[in-house]
Amino acid sequence: xxxxxxxxxxxxxxxxxxxxxxxxxxxxxxxxxxxxxxxxxxxxxxxxxxxxxxxxxxxxxxxxxxxxxxxxxxxxxxxxxxxxxxxxxxxxxxxxxxxxxxxxxxxxxxxxxxxxxxxxxxxxxxxxxxxxxxxxxxxxxxxxxxxxxxxxxxxxxxxxxxxxxxxxxxxxxxxxxxxx
Ligand SMILES: [Zn+2]
Numbered sequence: 001x002x003x004x005x006x007x008x009x010x011x012x013x014x015x016x017x018x019x020x021x022x023x024x025x026x027x028x029x030x031x032x033x034x035x036x037x038x039x040x041x042x043x044x045x046x047x048x049x050x051x052x053x054x055x056x057x058x059x060x061x062x063x064x065x066x067x068x069x070x071x072x073x074x075x076x077x078x079x080x081x082x083x084x085x086x087x088x089x090x091x092x093x094x095x096x097x098x099x100x101x102x103x104x105x106x107x108x109x110x111x112x113x114x115x116x117x118x119x120x121x122x123x124x125x126x127x128x129x130x131x132x133x134x135x136x137x138x139x140x141x142x143x144x145x146x147x148x149x150x151x152x153x154x155x156x157x158x159x160x161x162x163x164x165x166x167x168x169x170x171x172x173x174x175x176x177x178x179x180x
Pocket of ligand 1: 041
């Protein structure tokens with residue numbers, strides 16, 4: 001007689017590259033990963049488009065390489081980072097919203113760099129205007145990033161398992177409802 005609980009064989013589930021295993025509000029998966037067909041922004045299941053993204057995980061200890069030199073840290077970053085290719089779904093309205101805020105964030109960072117370059121080129125002319133751009137643009141970028149529906153990131157990596165966080169509540173509710 002076989003008794004099977006939902007927790008019986010997470011290891012075998014994880015062998016399937018598309019599998020998603022919930023760990024509280026986090027998701028455990030392997031590279032490459034694919035999230036279930038459910039909008040990551042609102043939990044909708046109709047008219048979904050696919051988004052491909054690469055998530056990077058860096059062990060926090062890696063930052064100690066800065067003690068050696070900034071160059072060592074940059075090299076360590078490329079040597080020790082772990083990347084997860086992930087594809088997930090978004091409905092049309094959520095795609096629009098995510099694209100809009102994503103573009104605002106990008107433009108803000110460009111403004112920031114331009115502000116710094118202008119500061120170096122023209123010195124203290126238009127000082128107030130320069131400060132508004134240099135201090136304001138990163139704030140706008142952070143705000144725009146926060147306005148996106150989801151901030152997926154890798155919380156932890158234990159070879160070969162990636163633990164993902166940053167899921168929208170509607171998405172979590174929908175999928176957990178399905179799997180239980
Ligand atoms: Zn949506």
